[in-house]
Amino acid sequence: MAESAVDADDIAELETVLAAAKQPLVVGRLLQLLGEWRNEFAQRSAAAAPAAPPAAAQPPPPAPRRPSPPLAPSVTRPGATAAFVPIESFGWDQDAYPSKYVSVYLTSGLDGVGDLPRENVVCKFERDAFDLQVHGLAGRNFRLVKTALEHDIDPSESKCIVKKNRVTLKLRKVEREFGADHWGALTKKRPGAAAAGGAAGGGDKDPAAGIMDLMRDLYEEGDDNMRKTIGEAMLKSRQERAAGADDF
Structure with missing residues (x-):
């Protein structure tokens, strides 16, 4: 049986779903899957490229460029559509018990952020998640989304x-009753994450089955708005692929 691998159509369909996602939990999970698929596709494409024969009279070809970091899905803002670069570097801590706050520090890659208009830096806090967005910093937009925080927070008192x-x-x-919780980690550990990672590393999983399983879980766990979003995104993807097939 031939090994199933991620192709460009799989990535395009996942990007369509990401573009319609609004909930931080959905964005975080889909963004992680998109990064894994893009890296796998880039590595396989580089390995499949034929090697150039050595030339005695010419310098060796330049080293291949490393794949760019995966971009978050496009989101709609008043008057503009922005693509986000995920923020990968940050730290967090809390004061000694009984501390009232958990602090998340972003100190790398945001030089000059304080010179932006205040409305360009926004953070949406939820009971167990936050979504930080930085718009227009050095011509790019940055984002840090964390869901399934280890303990609940008070959105109205977070800053x-x-x-x-x-x-x-x-x-x-x-x-x-006895004060605030002490945090051992910023987010909860996902049950079975190690086992799932081992299965994915084998390369035998069908990418189409993977995205359908993820969509099914999000659909069953989500509210009516999430179900409507997922349904519309999948319908649009099928229509676009069918239109592309008719062109040949």
Whole structure:
């Protein structure tokens, strides 16, 4: 049986679904899958390219460029459509017990962020998630989305603090009977993540089956708006692929 591998059509369909996603949980999970598929496709394409024969009188060809980091899906803002570069470098900590805040520090790659208009740096806080967006920094837009936080936070008391070259998020802990929770990690560990990673590394999983399983889980777990979004995105993808087939 031939090994099934990710192709350009699989990536295009996943990007269509990402473009319609709105919930931070959906965006985070789909973005992770898109990055894995793009890297796999880029590596396979580089390996399949024929090697150039050595030339005695010519210098060796330049080394191949490393694949660019995967971009987050396009999102609609008033008057513009923006693509986001995921923020990969950040740190977090909390003060000694009984601390009231968990602090998330972004100090790398955001030089000059404090000179932007304040409305260009926004963070949406939810009970167990946050979505930070930085627009128009050095001609690019940056984003950090974290879902399934280890403990609940109080969105109304959480803050986004912008300095000259850094951004700090202050996540307000929820007060319990004996004080606020102590956090051992920023996000919860996903059950079975190690086993799933091992299966994916084998290369035997059908990409189409993978995306359908993910869509089914999100559809069953989501509310009516999420189900409507997923249904519309899949219908649009099928229509576009059918139109492309009719052109030949």
